[in-house]
Amino acid sequence: MSLEIQHKMNSLIEELNAYSYQYYVLAESAISDYDFDQKLKELEALEAAYPQYLNANSPTQKVGGDLTSKFETVRHRWPMLSLGNTYSQEELTDFDTRVRKLIGDDVRYVCELKFDGVSISITYEQGKLVRAVTRGDGVQGDDVTKNVKTIRSIPHQITVPELPDSFEIRGEIFMHKAAFVRLNAEREENEEQTYANPRNFAAGTLKLQDSKEVAKRPLDCFLYFLYAENRNQLFHSHWESIQALERWGFPTCKHTARCQNMSEVFDFINYWDSERHNLSYDIDGIVIKVDEYAQQEELGFTAKSPRWATSYKFKAERVETILEDVSYQVGRTGAVTPVAHLKPVLLAGTTVKRASLHNANEIERLDLYFGDTVFVEKGGEIIPKVLGANVDKRPVNAQKIIYPSECPVCHTALQRKEGEAIHYCPNETGCPPQIVGKLQHFIGRKMMDIMGMGDEAIETFYKHGLLRNISDIYALKDHQEDLVNIERLGKKSIQNMLQGIEDSKNKPFEKFLFALGIRYVGETVARKLAIHFKNLDAIAQASLEDISSVPDMGERIAESVFGYFRNEVHLEEIERLRQAGLPFSIIEKEIILNSSNLEGKTFLISGVFQNYSREELTALIESHGGKMLSGISAKLNYLVAGDKMGPSKLVKAEKLKVPLISEQELLDLIGE
Structure with a gap:
């Protein structure tokens, strides 16, 4: 019996630690908060009953999760403890009873919305923001000051008379729902990894190394x-301090309330359980705190959490409905995505009819059959997801859903690369949704932004046989008679569109590169390739190693770019686009030399640096007469090495005896 108990406890520890790692380090949620907390409570009960089997690695002995190694680790002056969770009014009443037993009946509570974001601790000295640190493991966290400073709602400097010389503010960084939907759609369009919910997007953004990229994403904070x-x-109370924060100019939530008794607390909870769907951001519960500071100190802390605060967690809305059918969408890169068609059902304030099933692995994992009664939940209150089937309600003789082996449109055999979850249709020149999707991508706002031409026009021109390749767009001027005969397309519209096509030839080279639709090459990657190689011919002739040497260019992206320019169909199309007058190189900016101290010297930059981005170091080198190389070779004079430089580059540099210099040594060479 004892061995079975030990095995059960160890199994729970292993499972919960894995979930914690995914949540805190990878910013991914593999399990709902409710299910996680239920498993945690089961483990806590076993540990209380069998303390002799207590494991030091148990998640009950830690706060939060493991630290990421990407940022400097900073110890919290005051530990960032987590809150205990309650899921019923009975559990909340028990909390109130424990509080009153220790401090008496003269107690008030402050109720706050529990934001579904990323916890942050921000330190101010003499009114100036000096440090921002994540929760980490509760004792120490990651210094993300540069990234937090990009959040517009957080002040860098406060000047009010009543301000303490030094203080620390705790809060939550999050992303509004509308921003999440917009940015996720852009990532999907760019063939970049999408996020399941705004919380994951905010967490992923806060962990980016480049604060310039963080600044492009609309994070907010309370x-x-x-x-x-x-x-x-x-101050005598938490409520007074919150009022002060608002006076000082900090972003606080206007929905916080001071409650005189538990009846008012329950009214607050019940109101926001339904009203939360009308907020522009996600909340997953209510935080209840004893108001008076003196009472908080009297109540104190457990090893993991304060005794004077708790959270009431809303259960994620989950409904049952019928899985009526599954369709398969083919994207512009040939990726085939299964979509569940559901009997319409009301969920979290909206009617849900469809939900993504992601890929073949997910369909197999869920073990779905046509006509199944399925459980549907809204992840992050936005994206509907199928959690599984109620097998007790499965129809007799129901047919198992099998992921197709061929493209649902052109019937070409699907392919899946080893290690990838997505199936692809390889027939990029003959599969209609891929052709149309590539054309629509090319004319998009962030790509060539062709005025007067939209997605509907692309579909119409494709059906009329006027468009098959991107280069056909630039031949439309020769088909004006055919255009005039198309319904709802007047002469003025045609002229505006043709002018828009002509104007697109003046777009920057990086936009054209992005518009080509190379798999995994989004807006940022296209810009970095353009800056590094200067023109399309250099990219086309580059080796796989050369492409891999571009900053932030992963192996998968490099292989995709290299493969694209080894495809004869692509090369023929590129030549047609060259003849059409598209921009094949960047417009070189004149470099104003600050000195000639680096003249005749060649450099390559690799790794992460403390004071400069790699782009800034490149500009610095060139402004002092130095020349940048794209890879390590015998021609290289200096390798400027930062933190986390790739080991393969280090080995090659040592083999060729290329000197490694630090950021500071580069500045010394320049004479700064």
Whole structure:
């Protein structure tokens, strides 16, 4: 019996630690909060009953999760403890009973929305933002100051008379739903990894190494807790400190309330359980805190959480409905995505009819049959997902859903690369949705932005046989008679569109490169390739190693770019686009030399640096007469090596005896 208990406890520990790693380090949610907490409570009960089997690696002995190694680790001055969770009014009443037993009946609570985001601790000294640190494991976290400073709602400097000399504010960084939907759609269009919900998107953004990229994503923040030396001399209660934060100009949530008793607490919870769907951001519960600081100190802490606060977690809305059918969408790169067609059902305030099934592995994992009664939940209150089937309600003789072996449109045999979950249709020149999708991508706002031509026009021209390749867009001027005969397309519209096509030839080279639709090459990657190689011919002739040497160019992206320019069909199309007058190179900016201290020297930059981005170091080198190379060779004079430089580059540099210099040594060479 004892061995079975130990095995059960160890199994739960292993499972929960895996989920914690995915959630805190990888910013992915493999299990709902409710299911995680239920498993955690089961483990806690076993540990209480059998303390002799307590494991030091148990998640009950840790707060949060493991740290990412990408940022400097900073120890919290005041530990960032997690809150206990309750899921019923009975459990919340028990919390209130424990509080009153220790401090008496004269107690008030502050109720706050529990934001579904990323916890942050921000330190101010003399009114200036000096440090921002993630929760990490509760004792120490990651210094993400540069990234947090890009969030527009967070002030860099506060100037009010009542401000403490030094203080720390806790809060939550999040992304609004509308921004999440927009950015996720752009990532999907760019063949980049999409996020399951706004919380994951915010977490992933905060962990980016390049704060310039962070600044492009609309993160927001609510601040809700103050720490300072002699805090009790400034304020008597949490409520007073929240009012002060608002006066000082910090972003606070206007929906926080002070409750005189548990009846008011329950009214607050019940109101927001339904009203949360009308917020522009996600919440997953309510936080309840004892208001008076003196009472908080009297109640104290457990090893993991404060005794004076708890959270009430809303259950994620889950409904049952019928899985009526599954269709398969073919994207512009040939990726085939299964979509569940559901009997319409009301979920989290909206009617759900469809849900993504992601890929063949997911269909197999869920073990779905046509006509199944399925459980559907909204991840992050936005994206519907099928959680599984109620097998007790499965129809007799129901047919198992089998992922197709051929393209649902052109019937070409599907392919799947080893290690990838997505199936692809390889028939890029003959599969209609791929052809139309590539054309629509090319004319998009962030690509060639052809005025007067939209997605509907592309579909119409394709049906009329006017478009098959991107280069056909630039031949439309020779088919004006055919265009005039198309319904709802007037002469003025045609002229505007043709002018838009002509104007697109003046777009920057990086936009043209992005518009080509090379798999995995999004807007950012296209810009970095353009800056590094300067023109399309250099990219086409580059070796796989040369492409891999471009900053932030992963192996998968490099292989895709290299393969694209080894395809004869693509090369013929590129030649037609050259003849049409498309931009094949960047417009070189004149480099104003600050000195000639690096003249005749060649450099390559690799790794992450403390004070400069790699783009800034490149500009610095060139402004002092140095020349940048695309890879390590005998012609290279210096390899500027930062943190996390690739080991293969290090080995090659040592083999060729190329000197490695640091960021500071480069500045010394320049004379700065």
